[in-house]
Every structure is written in structure tokens, then in C-alpha cells.
Amino acid sequence: MMSSLCVGAIIKTTLACVVAYLLGVALSPHVIPVDYFRQSGGSSTLAVLVGGNDTVPRRPDVESASSSSSVPEGPPSPVIPPRGRNPLEQSYASLLDLDSNGGVDPFADVDIFVHRNGEAYPCSRQGSPPPDDDGEGGAALSWTSRALLDSAIVLPSTVGDITLKSQDKYAFDAILTSALMGGGMSIPPLLHDGGEACGPTWKNHILDSIPALASISSLLKYCDMGIDRTTVQLDHDRIVNVPKTGTKPCHFHTREGLRITGLRHLAQLAKDAGVVAAGKEECALGVDGTCEDDDANTSTTRRKELHLYAVQAGRQFIFAPKYVGEIFDLPHVPVPLDLPVRLEVISLVPRVFDVYNFFNREESAAIVDKALKETSESHKMKRSSTGANGYNINSQRTSENGFDTHSDVAQAVKRRCMTVLGFDEYEESLTDGLQILRYNKTTAYVPHLDWIDDYGKQNEHDCEYASCDCIPLLLMMLISVIVTTTTVDTEHLGTNRFATILLYMTDMKEGDGGETVFTEGYPPGDGIRLEFEEAQVALRKSGDTAGILEENSWEENMVVRCRSRLSIRPHSSRAVLFYSQNPDGTPDQKSMHGGCPVIRGEKWAANLWVWNGPRNGYPGSPTNQDVVERNRAAGKQNTQQKQTSFLNTQTDETMRNAQLYFQDTFWGKMGFGDPAINVNTYKGHQWHVKVNEMTVKTFIIDDSPNQSYTI
Ligand SMILES: O=C(O)CCC(=O)C(=O)O
Ligand SMILES: [Fe+2]
Numbered sequence: 227m228m229s230s231l232c233v234g235a236i237i238k239t240t241l242a243c244v245v246a247y248l249l250g251v252a253l254s255p256h257v258i259p260v261d262y263f264r265q266s267g268g269s270s271t272l273a274v275l276v277g278g279n280d281t282v283p284r285r286p287d288v289e290s291a292s293s294s295s296s297v298p299e300g301p302p303s304p305v306i307p308p309r310g311r312n313p314l315e316q317s318y319a320s321l322l323d324l325d326s327n328g329g330v331d332p333f334a335d336v337d338i339f340v341h342r343n344g345e346a347y348p349c350s351r352q353g354s355p356p357p358d359d360d361g362e363g364g365a366a367l368s369w370t371s372r373a374l375l376d377s378a379i380v381l382p383s384t385v386g387d388i389t390l391k392s393q394d395k396y397a398f399d400a401i402l403t404s405a406l407m408g409g410g411m412s413i414p415p416l417l418h419d420g421g422e423a424c425g426p427t428w429k430n431h432i433l434d435s436i437p438a439l440a441s442i443s444s445l446l447k448y449c450d451m452g453i454d455r456t457t458v459q460l461d462h463d464r465i466v467n468v469p470k471t472g473t474k475p476c477h478f479h480t481r482e483g484l485r486i487t488g489l490r491h492l493a494q495l496a497k498d499a500g501v502v503a504a505g506k507e508e509c510a511l512g513v514d515g516t517c518e519d520d521d522a523n524t525s526t527t528r529r530k531e532l533h534l535y536a537v538q539a540g541r542q543f544i545f546a547p548k549y550v551g552e553i554f555d556l557p558h559v560p561v562p563l564d565l566p567v568r569l570e571v572i573s574l575v576p577r578v579f580d581v582y583n584f585f586n587r588e589e590s591a592a593i594v595d596k597a598l599k600e601t602s603e604s605h606k607m608k609r610s611s612t613g614a615n616g617y618n619i620n621s622q623r624t625s626e627n628g629f630d631t632h633s634d635v636a637q638a639v640k641r642r643c644m645t646v647l648g649f650d651e652y653e654e655s656l657t658d659g660l661q662i663l664r665y666n667k668t669t670a671y672v673p674h675l676d677w678i679d680d681y682g683k684q685n686e687h688d689c690e691y692a693s694c695d696c697i698p699l700l701l702m703m704l705i706s707v708i709v710t711t712t713t714v715d716t717e718h719l720g721t722n723r724f725a726t727i728l729l730y731m732t733d734m735k736e737g738d739g740g741e742t743v744f745t746e747g748y749p750p751g752d753g754i755r756l757e758f759e760e761a762q763v764a765l766r767k768s769g770d771t772a773g774i775l776e777e778n779s780w781e782e783n784m785v786v787r788c789r790s791r792l793s794i795r796p797h798s799s800r801a802v803l804f805y806s807q808n809p810d811g812t813p814d815q816k817s818m819h820g821g822c823p824v825i826r827g828e829k830w831a832a833n834l835w836v837w838n839g840p841r842n843g844y845p846g847s848p849t850n851q852d853v854v855e856r857n858r859a860a861g862k863q864n865t866q867q868k869q870t871s872f873l874n875t876q877t878d879e880t881m882r883n884a885q886l887y888f889q890d891t892f893w894g895k896m897g898f899g900d901p902a903i904n905v906n907t908y909k910g911h912q913w914h915v916k917v918n919e920m921t922v923k924t925f926i927i928d929d930s931p932n933q934s935y936t937i
Contacts, residue, residue: 332496333370336530343537344544344809353418376410377401380469395487400466403475407443421445428810449476457540457839460846474539483648499530543648544809547571559645562586573747576816577805584801590731592635597628597662605629622672631659632892643727655844658835665829671821673745676723677806677813716811721839724807730796731830739825746816747792761790781823788822845904871934873902881937887914
């Protein structure tokens with residue numbers, strides 16, 4: 227139960243929020259004249275749409291084609307605004323460089339299709355253009371362009387003042403979400419149904435309890451999962467709400483995971499859609515949301531398709547495979563040797579992918595080499611343990627493990643992993659260190675989820691009220707239940723492991739064992755799963771484990787499953803991606819997997835866990851206020867988190883290349899010019915500053931709530 231102090235604070239905040247919210251909703255349609263769009267030459271909001279995208283990510287394979295067709299030959303001629311555009315539209319046109327492209331609006335012959343995160347088939351598509359749409363040929367802008375501008379106009383004016391280079395992707399998300407569902411002043415929704423078929427996939431949506439939001443588009447309820455389910459990311463305060471409704475927008479990604487960061491990027495994708503879509507079969511939705519027949523798809527009059535994958539605010543992109551063997555090319559991921567990174571779908575349920583060219587054999591060898599040479603107690607290879615204190619030897623995880631948190635290869639691989647997963651910015655607090663695994667003959671790791679379950683619900687890591695938005699009074703009771711959920715409950719506000727990239731560093735031959743088995747998956751090929759008894763008989767008949775594994779031991783039982791379920795055979799520099807969460811944040815129970823017993827030789831592997839939000843110990847990681855209060859009441863002062871920062875003041879030359887360690891674990895660079903390192907830590911914790919692997923200073927956290935340490 228919440229403390230009365232806490233309840234009082236929430237009631238006050240809630241009342242203020244509710245009043246502000248209702249006033250906002252009541253007034254918003256009247257703040258800006260309805261005909262502003264047609265008359266105004268205002269450019270501040272326009273700048274939000276356009277600025278900051280000087281470095282639009284492009285597919286290398288289409289860049290040359292599109293730039294050669296858009297750059298006119300000879301000296302530039304003065305651009306005369308084509309008849310029919312108002313000044314705002316004209317600014318938009320020049321910022322998109324439309325006139326040097328013959329006045330052709332990139333959206334004119336493109337239909338937008340929207341997918342919910344992780345869904346291979348679209349939930350809605352662009353409808354038929356309104357009768358006045360004359361984007362083709364140049365004079366006016368396309369319906370899509372006008373819908374985007376129309377939505378931009380109704381953004382609060384302060385948004386127009388944002389310094390664009392860094393901020394515009396947030397405003398863009400709001401504008402695009404709004405344009406799709408028709409939130410502007412005068413232009414109909416781009417989606418034929420306003421996004422009605424793109425509603426939430428989870429029950430008991432908190433927004434359903436807010437009468438003022440009863441009639442908003444289902445797409446908006448999808449994008450804004452509500453206060454009880456919107457994970458608070460580090461950039462949460464930068465999210466720009468959808469105009470008029472004040473709800474959180476989606477962010478949009480391509481099928482390949484690339485986040486769409488602004489209008490120019492969207493326009494580039496619209497241009498590329500022609501190249502990409504040619505000859506490609508896609509499901510075109512009919513007006514009723516179902517796929518049209520193949521004849522329609524191959525028609526020469528078919529418009530180009532731009533598929534957008536809408537990801538809920540606070541959530542992360544998840545690939546949306548259609549079939550086993552499907553390929554996702556990821557040219558935006560830089561890799562060693564410049565070989566293209568691509569995914570191949572191994573399994574739909576669970577979602578498992580091969581990641582080709584993710585790392586190379588040199589990196590593979592370097593990871594093993596580093597692990598063998600590691601001497602630090604916390605990082606070197608040793609028998610695997612479980613539990614936060616690391617003392618519990620796990621009887622069903624007989625492999626050895628160690629950690630590589632800061633080698634160049636580990637850092638490079640972590641960054642690459644985030645790019646593959648669709649993050650447009652690297653965020654250290656979302657990754658664990660690289661965990662290195664060694665399996666000797668007979669050793670194995672029992673099937674498990676990488677998603678951590680906090681059975682005892684004792685963890686302080688969860689949602690803080692301070693980071694929560696408006697909470698309608700009627701929902702108070704519900705919230706009091708929510709905050710008592712575990713700190714790792716990703717269906718709500720907790721953070722947990724979200725995706726895993728497994729790296730293999732050894733070539734294992736057929737029969738050597740050591741596969742990674744997904745016990746809920748189906749074997750490739752015929753997809754037939756043998757019953758346990760049948761597979762056991764086959765294994766014993768083969769004699770492969772005779773004299774190596776005891777009959778009926780958990781290891782032998784595991785080999786039986788390894789041979790009858792989806793198994794991935796390791797080879798050096800093979801990388802595999804899978805997800806531990808579903809797109810709505812619930813744990814994916816189908817992602818159960820384990821390391822099969824090694825029958826011959828040894829297996830080296832590594833895994834990289836990526837979290838869906840700041841993980842425990844990092845600033846911004848959610849805390850379970852209920853547990854915090856309980857600990858405080860019980861006088862457990864020493865369990866309270868301390869916000870602590872470490873900074874190099876650049877006054878001591880010997881500290882030029884300093885590094886910060888938490889006990890034996892590398893935490894971050896603390897050299898000259900490195901930003902301050904902010905951590906949540908606890909009284910009594912020891913933080914060491916090391917130079918050339920030698921500890922030169924130790925800080926012991928004391929009792930004050932906010933502390934800063936400098937060197
Ligand atoms: O070694 C394997 O194949 C799987 C390892 C694993 O699942 C883990 O370390 O979490
Ligand atoms: Fe695992």
C-alpha cells in the first residue's frame with residue numbers, strides 16, 4: 227500500500243494534471259484558426275519538420291540512383307514558386323528540394339501502410355486521396371504532404387522553438403502519428419480508417435477510463451500504452467505529445483529497423499519505395515483491411531508502398547518476420563570488412579534470426595583470447611553462478627562464464643548490436659556486458675528465459691511517481707496495485723532483458739553437441755517434433771552419449787530435447803538474435819532456450835543482453851516505490867539508492883586515461899573530456915578509479931543522498 231504522504235502528493239499532482247488536461251482538450255481546437263494552414267506563412271513549426279536531418283540515413287544501393295535523378299545538370303536556374311502553393315507549402319517544398327526534382331512530391335505516388343510493432347502484416351493503409359489532391363505534376367503538394375503540414379500546424383507553438391538538430395525526431399513522431407489518424411486542422415486522416423484497426427493488442431487500457439479520450443483513434447491508444455505501461459526511457463521528457471489529444475505518439479521504423487527521424491528521411495524512403503517495391507510482392511490491404519488478390523498486386527497502375535512499423539512510446543522496435551528463410555538486409559549497420567549485415571529468419575515462434583556478418587573470425591578469436599587472459603576476480607572465467615551476490619553455484623548450469631565489459635571488441639560488438647536492433651542512439655544503460663561462456667565436455671545450461679523473474683518482489687527497481695505523468699483520480703486504486711508489481715515487470719513499467727544476441731566462437735560438427743536449443747521451437751525442414759520417448763529411444767540407439775552422459779540425467783534429457791526441437795549449431799563467428807519479450811512488453815514464454823551438453827570438444831560462446839529500458843544501477847532505472855517505502859519504514863536506510871556522479875576535472879595529468887570501476891567491474895571511461903558518470907549506488911559501495919589497470923583512488927559511498935566525486 228502507498229504511504230499517505232505519497233497519496234497526498236499524487237492527489238495534488240493528479241488534480242492539477244486533470245484540470246490542465248481538460249482545459250487543454252477543451253481549448254485546443256480554438257487556439258489556432260481553422261484556416262491557418264491555408265493562409266499562414268509561419269515557419270517555426272515547419273522548421274521542426276525539416277531541420278536536423280542533414281544527415282538522412284540512406285540505403286547505399288539507392289543513393290546513387292536517387293541523387294543522379296534529383297541533381298539537375300548545368301548551372302542552377304532560379305526557382306519560381308509553382309502556382310498554387312501558399313508560402314508555408316513553398317517553404318516545405320524547397321526544404322524537401324522538390325523543385326530541383328521537377329516539382330514532384332515524393333509522396334505523390336506512394337501509399338503508406340502501417341504495421342503495429344512486430345507484426346508482419348499491416349493493420350491499416352492509406353485511403354483514397356481527397357478529390358482536391360493534385361500532387362502529381364507539381365503545382366500543389368500531395369495529400370500526404372498536406373496532412374503532415376496540417377498536423378504540424380497544431381503542435382503547440384513552443385515546439386517550433388526547439389533547437390532542431392537534436393530534437394526534431396520527437397516532434398516528427400507526433401506529426402506523423404497525427405497525420406495518419408487525422409489530427410490536423412482540415413485534412414482527412416491518411417489511413418483509410420483513421421487507424422481504427424491498429425488498436426491496442428492488450429486488455430484493460432488505462433486510456434479507456436478517461437471519458438475525454440473515449441473517441442480518439444485506436445491508433446493513438448496503441449501508441450500511448452498509458453501511464454501504467456509506458457516504460458520511462460531516458461528521453462521520456464523529450465517526447466512531444468500528439469497535438470490535440472496530448473497522448474504520446476508512436477515512433478516509426480522501417481521494416482529493417484531503421485528509426486525514421488524526420489521528414490526528409492521519410493521523403494527519402496518514399497522515393498526509395500519505388501526502387502524497393504518494384505517486382506516485390508507485398509500484401510496490399512483492401513478497404514476492409516484484408517489482403518487484396520494477387521492480380522491487384524501486380525497491376526501496372528499500382529501505387530508504391532511505404533511500410534511504417536509503429537512502435538509504442540517507451541517501447542523498442544521488434545523485427546516482424548513473415549516466413550522462415552525471409553531476409554532482412556541491414557545496410558545501415560557498419561561492420562568489419564564491409565560485408566553486409568543481414569538477418570535470416572530461423573523461426574517465427576519464438577522469433578529467432580541468424581545475423582550474418584555480425585562479427586568476424588578475428589573478433590571471435592579476440593574475445594576468447596581476452597577471456598583466457600582475464601585475471602580480475604569478477605571477470606575471469608569460472609563456474610557459472612546465479613543470484614545477485616554471485617555465490618550460488620547453479621547445478622543446472624555447469625558451464626563456465628566470465629565477462630568482457632570494456633575490451634575494444636566488446637564495445638564495438640555492443641554498439642553494433644544496438645544498431646541491428648533498431649536503436650538510433652547507443653545507450654550504455656540498456657546493455658549488459660558481454661558474457662563469455664565456455665562449455666567443456668558434458669557441461670550444459672538448462673532451458674531458461676533470459677527475462678529475469680523477481681519472484682520475491684523484493685527489488686526496489688521499478689516506477690517512481692516522480693517520473694509518472696497525469697494520473698486521473700479514478701485510477702488511483704489501480705495504480706496502487708501496479709506499483710506493487712515487480713521491478714522487472716515489463717508488461718508495466720519495469721525493465722528487463724528484452725533481446726539477446728548470441729555469438730559463437732567455436733566450430734561444432736554434427737554430433738558434437740553444444741547447440742542452443744529453443745525448446746518451444748520447431749526443428750527446421752519438415753518442422754516435425756518427435757515425442758520425448760521417441761527421441762530418447764533414437765538417441766540411445768545412436769550410442770552418441772553412451773559412456774558420456776548418465777541415462778535419465780538432466781543432461782541426457784536435454785540432449786533428447788536438443789535433437790527434437792529447434793537447435794542452432796555453433797560455428798565460429800555465427801551470431802543469432804532472439805527476443806525475450808513480446809511487442810506489448812510481456813515476457814515471451816516461447817523464447818525458452820538452453821545450451822545443450824557438449825558431447826565432443828569444447829564450445830565457446832558469448833551473449834549480449836539488451837534491456838527494454840535503463841537497467842538496474844543506472845540513472846533512470848525504475849524503482850518500486852512500494853518496496854522503497856517498506857525498506858525505509860523498516861529502518862533499512864542502507865538500502866536506499868544514492869545518486870552519485872564521478873567527474874574528471876582535468877587538473878591531474880596522471881588521470882588523463884582514468885577509468886571507473888564498480889568493485890571489479892569496468893563502468894566507464896573517466897578520462898580527460900569524458901562526460902560525468904552518473905550512477906545510482908548504495909551506501910558502502912566501493913568505486914575505484916584505475917589507470918593502466920592499477921587502482922589509484924577508491925571512493926566509498928556515504929549516507930548523503932546526492933554525492934559527487936572528482937579526480
Ligand atoms: O550457450 C548457449 O547456447 C546458451 C547460453 C544462454 O542461453 C545464456 O547464457 O543465457
Ligand atoms: Fe540464455
